[in-house]
Amino acid sequence: MKYIRVSQAAEQWGLSDRRVRVLCEQGKIEGVTKDGRSYLIPADAVKPIDGRSLRGKNVPQEFAALFLRIDAMKAELNKRRTLTEGELKCLQEEFLVEFTYNSNAIEGNTLTLKETAMVLEGITIDKKPLKDHLEAVGHRDAFLYIQQLIKDKAPFSERVIKDVHSLVLMDRPEDKGVYRRIPVRIADAYHEPPQPYLVPGQMEQLITEFEKKKLHPIESAALFHLKFQGIHPFIDGNGRTGRLILNFMLMQNGYPPTQIKFVDRKRYYECFDSYHSEGSTEPMIKLIAEYVEKTLRRFLKILEENY
Template sequence: MDFTKIEELRTTLKMIQPLNTGELKRLRDEFMIDNTYNSNAIEGNVLTLEETALILQLGITIAEKPIKDHLEAIGHKDAFEYIMQLAADETDLTEHVIKTVHSLVLINDANNRGVYRSLPVKILGSEHIPPQPYLVPVQMEELVHDYTKMQQEKHIIEAIAEFHLRFESIHPFIDGNGRTGRLLMNLELIKAGMMPVNIKFTDRLKYYNTFDAYRNGNAIEAMTTLIANYEVEELEKHIQILAQ
């Protein structure tokens, strides 16, 4: 895949006067709320974007909406803020980091937070069967190890795409794998000097299809293209904001 457009947009962005601290925080908070809504909605959370904003910004409880969904919004926000700090510190992606991100995401499940699953699982709506529990620690260790090599041999977006596909295929946790995986994707994008991306709830079928493409032929192109297109979208949006 040709990443020329992304590199050109990144160069353009660097040449424009940056935002001040307050403006940057406002944009980051807006992204966090939108990202929290979309990532949780993909997994079945019924809060609207507006309700998510009210919970995260004002601490308002939404009547007749599940407490679980409220906690998922708060947990995702905490996990997002955590990965932002990790990115600022240029922290390496390790199993400890992965488990910590998951422990924040799964705020409503004290027994399974940050713990690899001990039960076999099946992904709803998919023919893919994740590995048996005893294989999870081995495959996660291999994945983290392989990711270092991926970064050396591939464009960073390709490396992140392959990591995400393999992570979700291992499905290391009993719950919260999707949200955790997408947060890790953004952690690695930010560390690489790119914009975090927001996979939209409305694009969930396109997103799911990238996993089918990978599992049917071990191809990462579909996921790579999806992430790259979102990256272009975020870069163009920020350039437009700065240009104004």
């Protein structure tokens, strides 16, 4: 790894040498090492964001450093972003295929990643159920709808949730966008969703609650996801809809969309179990934050290597 001195980092970031040393001492610059009494800073280190950016938000102490690091990477990406429209479209299409595959696979869809890509190109996969094809197309359309909402700066609402669900459940016209009218149980889960007559009121309360809370956007999105899945408002498609809404909330606040990988589904399920059995929100917040950080790091690396 290539390193630079404090003075070089200070000049690069527009800070004083003393301020950079303090940031090194406080562990706020990732990858810093020492050469005797001098600090060596990774040449590709991201300028730490001012801690005052979290003022006015209720941020748990255990997440303050993580959120500051992520926000610093987000600020750096916005500053460096020089991708062409074609390059950006290519990355978005790649993400959409992976997101669709992973989100659907978590719910039991049998299409492979390659088959998902082919279905989204309009190719029918022999010996695979029509349901699996429609789930892939529906998920894609729902994400494209979310992208358009973000572009139009549309506010979050109950209508958005129902519209997203309608696209996700395109193979079930009688159930799409309609709150369930029967009790349900989630296999092997600690939690039993509320009775159907409670769902409309709890959904309205959930949305109102998050409009008032002053949380960091990543924490807010993770908590909403936990509570949305707990209500389990629809008869089917709750997981896919919930993960799409999670991305809507992240993108609405300027973060890149992210995805829960199929290979991480056990950890993902355990996050819900921790919340419903112990009231712990930390596992889900940490999971989402790690995914966002990984996505930002990947984009920064692409720009570092090619621009």
